[in-house]
Amino acid sequence: MKLKFLITSLLVSSVIIGGCSASSSKSDETMDHSKMTKEEMSNMEGMDHSNMSGKNMETMNGHESHTNPLALNHSTGENELALPPLLEAKDGIFTITAQQGTSEIFKGINTETYGYNGSYLGPVIKINEGQKVTFKTNNQLSEPTTFHWHGVDIPGEGDGGPHHLLQPGDTKNVKFTVKQGASTLWFHPHPVGATAEQVYKGLAGLIYVEDEHSKKLGLPSEYGVNDFPLVFQDRKFDDNKQLNFKAAMNEDGTIGDTLLINGTVNPKLTVGKEKVRLRLLNGSNARNYTFKLNTGDSFQQIATDGGFLNKPISMNELSLTPGERAEIIIDFSKYNKSTDISLMNEEDIKLMPFNIVDKKSETSSDSLKNLNNYVVTDEERKLPVSKKLELFGMGKMVTINNKQFDMNRIDFTQKQGETEIWEIYNKPDMMGGMTHPFHIHGTQFKILSIDGKEPPTNEYGWKDTVAIDAGETVRLAVKFNNKGIYMFHCHILEHEENGMMGQVKVE
The missing domain is CATH 2.60.40.420 (Cupredoxins -  blue copper proteins)
Known part of the structure; x- marks a missing residue:
């Protein structure tokens, strides 16, 4: 299992002031190691934090220490998981608008958020290998943004990196031919100096790539029935239940205590007694997740970031860092409707309980093999x-x-x-x-x-x-x-x- 947040902050000599200090007068400056002297670099690398008090560490960080990140809340399971809408093409054109709005994340409270084609997060864009597509991107935010297609095999001019700023009110068409196989990808902004905050406020969406091979595999593929997207994001809300990024921001990666899955707080997922496909995205700014079942049972991983594994791999736990994706299959046919089963993290925090019902889809598969020929x-x-x-x-x-x-x-x-x-x-x-x-x-x-x-x-x-x-x-x-x-x-x-x-x- 990958090491989880073995993180402390760096101290440097009096010449260099660390960016993690909330009281630093240089907290907004960009430090360039290439201009540091060998002595300064040596001082930075050789500092020992082990004798610092917890209070001093907290003062130095300005926020919670990543050595012991904020624990997430247990999901009460009171809210059924929201599903992003599927975005259909019109003559090969997908229209994707970045916009501001409010979302009722907490009952009766409007939280100011960003989203694509809606107030929070974005739709699932479904494309096919060999398809010629146009992503018609539109910025209706009050600030510049970009549209980055994370994991997409795309010409550089359409990649949506920091060079490709879209000013408020502007529209840009990104045209390309899909030249990769079945996979779960995603999209998010990438402007210099604003990526973290824009993602934190809600700019993220999924891309499903399908191909002829994947359609013949018999995988669970009925969207919202036995094939579910799960976008994991931790957030810290202020007293007014707002996403105050500047108050929560940590230079080493912003960590929150409230888990949202697809924008849903305290989610549960209702599934049938069948094999269910979960497409996991770690969409957090900085938090790592290790996923497991509270029953201790295994599940099957069938895909990584960019496509299927050659065959399903039996796993008891799976770790994802920010930006990583994985697809897993959980077989719910072996459980009773009364079974207490939940998706947990490494700290045994209940991320999402499952509610099992008798309903079974027609696309359920009994066996999975020969998924890919990766070598x-x-x-x-x-x-x-x-x-x-x-x-x-x-x-x-x-x-x-x-x-x-x-x-x-x-x-x-x-x-x-x-x-x-x-x-x-x-x-x-x-x-x-x-x-x-x-x-x-x-x-x-x-x-x-x-x-x-x-x-x-x-x-x-x-x-x-x-x-x-x-x-x-x-x-x-x-x-x-x-x-x-x-x-x-x-x-x-x-x-x-x-x-x-x-x-x-x-x-």
Whole structure:
């Protein structure tokens, strides 16, 4: 299981003031490690937090320590899970509008929120391999935004990174041909300095890619009956039940105590006595989740970020860092209607109870096998490392290769259609460091190794985000099918905004 939030903040010399301090006069500045002296870097790496009092740690962080993140609430199960609407194309055109509104998350209270085609979150966009599509994007917010298609194999000009700002009132058409297989992807904003807050307020939606093979597998696929999207987000509401991001914000990743699944607080999910497919998205700014059943029973994982595993993998628990997705199958046919069964996290917090009824859909499947033909080739294993990245730091003191993001700087170049090996090292500090979920835009990559060893069997599939623990080195086989400029970054949204991001130009 991936290490969960082994996080402390960094202290630096008197010359450098850490961005996590709420009282810092430089809390809004961007720190650049590339301009630090060797002595300053040494001081930063060598600091020992172990003798600090809890009060001093809290003062330094300015918010709750990520070493012991806020515990989530138990779901009371009083509200049936909301389902995002399915967005249908009209002549191949999907219209997607970012807008402001209010949502009744808590009964009788209007919370100011953002959403796509609605007041909170977005629809599920269903597209098919080989389909020519147009995403007609429209910004009705009062601030600039972008539309980033996370996990989509798309030309750089349509990727929706920070270069592609859409001003209030503007519209842009993103046209491309779907060139990837069945998968569960998602979309969210990516403007510099505003990504974390816009996602926090509700800008996120799912993309389902289907192909001819997936339609023949007999998987649970009846939307809202035995095939459910689950968008997990933790939030912290103020006394007025508002999403006050600036009050909750933590430079090391904003953590909340209230879980929303598909925007529903205290959710439950009603299912039939059959196999049920759950598409999990960790849509949180920073929180990691380890999912399990309170019964201790196993479930089957059938897909990673970018598509199906070759065959179902039996799991007792599954960990996802921000940005990661997975599809799982739970067999409810073996339970009684009175069975107390819930989805839990690693702290035994009840995330969502299930309500079992006798109803059974017509698309239920008895066996699942031969889902995909994913393979890591001998040629890929023999390729030399061509790109090395070092992730380091916390709070505002985060870097990749000792540099912070510069929109005018291209960090790497790569040839279109050629596979290269990226080696990413998560450099720990004296207190151990923290897990960084590493994401590359515009591609699905293969995990070749983690610290020289084969990845877990449930990660032997297409990925666009990989959790890298402190001290770990991960090797990825990366190929871009399109030209353009793409981001790579930590998917803790506050780290991304603080500079843990770079750019690769594909030519």
